[in-house]
Amino acid sequence: MKFSHPLVPGILVQRYKRFLADVTLADGSSITASCPNTGSMLGLTAPGSRVWLSESDSPARKYRHTWEMIEADLGQGPHLVGINSGRPNALVTEAILDGRIPELAGYVNLKREVKYGINSRIDVLLSGGREDRNCYVEVKNVHLMRSAGEAEFPDSKTERGAKHLRELSSMVDEGHRAxxxxxxxxxxAEKFSLAADIDPAYAAAFQTAAASGVEMLCYRCHLSPTEIRVDKRLEIADLT
Incomplete structure (x- = not known):
């Protein structure tokens, strides 16, 4: 996914009210940007960090800038981290259509945000071509890293996430793929694991869903100020 314009660099002053961030731009001006992330963003909100913002010319927008990335360093040099939790669905969709997620290749139809389960919407619904049953794909954004090289999820308690795992299991029970x-x-990131100490209930729901037949995949992105691209499958440490 290429950005329509290269991202704008700045220095983070503070994140507050969950969805707002104050940033100082390269010219010294101060702006408020939207922060599209509902999680704690553990380890990714330190004042003084270098950040990257996208811009919108829409007159309907209250805040012109959107916080997209932050530079983080766990002792192995700085790396870009994507914090916009609205990006992953589009990134995974693009990767499926481009054939970069072979486990999800071969389907004829792809739909996004389809109602299913109990008052939920599946991120991607695949059907036709590969097999008779539908494939329900849920996508979660991952950016937490507390030990170098090991990405983790979630970064805060997520009952909604556990609900999604239960509903994926129900699709398997109905004969579909999830x-x-x-x-x-x-x-x-070189591997992925669950942050069970942060949300034990989600970790338990993960194991239950995996045992019921829900397939678990983890993919990593390459990031730059001009593009985010899905590029590599990672091992999931918690699959038993």
């Missing part, structure tokens, strides 16, 4: 894709928006 896949959870953890998309790591950081190129310094």
């Amino acid at each position: 896949v959870m894709v953890f998309l790591v928006q950081r190129s310094d």
